[in-house]
Amino acid sequence: MSVMNEYIVDLFEFARTGRVAEGDVQLAALPRMVTEVPAEVSASGRARSVFHWRAEGAEEPVLRADGKPAVVQFLTLKVEGPMWLECQRCLTPFEAPLDSETTFEIVPDEAAAEDRPLDEDELEALVGSRHFDLLELIEEELLLALPIVPKHEVCPTVHDSLATGSDGLAEPAPAPEDEDKPSPFAALAALKRSPDKDGK
Numbered sequence: 592m593s594v595m596n597e598y599i600v601d602l603f604e605f606a607r608t609g610r611v612a613e614g615d616v617q618l619a620a621l622p623r624m625v626t627e628v629p630a631e632v633s634a635s636g637r638a639r640s641v642f643h644w645r646a647e648g649a650e651e652p653v654l655r656a657d658g659k660p661a662v663v664q665f666l667t668l669k670v671e672g673p674m675w676l677e678c679q680r681c682l683t684p685f686e687a688p689l690d691s692e693t694t695f696e697i698v699p700d701e702a703a704a705e706d707r708p709l710d711e712d713e714l715e716a717l718v719g720s721r722h723f724d725l726l727e728l729i730e731e732e733l734l735l736a737l738p739i740v741p742k743h744e745v746c747p748t749v750h751d752s753l754a755t756g757s758d759g760l761a762e763p764a765p766a767p768e769d770e771d772k773p774s775p776f777a778a779l780a781a782l783k784r785s786p787d788k789d790g791k
């Protein structure tokens with residue numbers, strides 16, 4: 592049981608000495624992220640995302656609410672990289688950039704995490720360990736960084752069947768305004784403006 596694992600750290604020591612660690616992790620090493628990849632991308636073997644991570648420990652003296660001095664330990668974890676997701680508008684896979692940075696307050700145990708006052712300004716508690724698995728936290732942060740409803744900013748193509756959808760059948764609405772088809776009102780407004788321009 593002496594397999595080297597670069598991701599296992601003594602988190603208390605990591606914070607106390609202000610250590611910084613960073614690296615790249617393959618998508619394949621993150622089983623819960625792998626399940627988020629659209630099936631057709633997995634099948635094609637295109638899902639070769641690599642995520643960059645950076646962890647920084649810190650320790651600072653603070654004054655507690657009761658006026659007692661204490662030493663608080665922190666961990667800041669940054670994760671970023673591209674991830675294949677399925678656009679919920681046009682249902683095609685696309686690569687979305689994930690990017691997150693979170694600072695945690697390291698606490699010694701679960702009880703300490705639960706004892707903390709509920710304060711909006713309070714940092715998220717992270718239960719430390721002498722054998723803390725950074726990889727697990729990296730995956731957790733990437734999962735949290737996934738968009739709830741992944742969507743292209745602008746879909747490359749939208750099928751008519753998807754553009755109208757069931758809403759379109761229930762309630763015939765005016766054609767949606769999109770980049771390809773300027774709205775008739777905009778065209779009308781342009782016509783109204785043009786005599787002014789010509790008149791000057």
Ligand SMILES: [Zn+2]
Nearest residue numbers: 678681743746
């Ligand atoms: Zn789309």
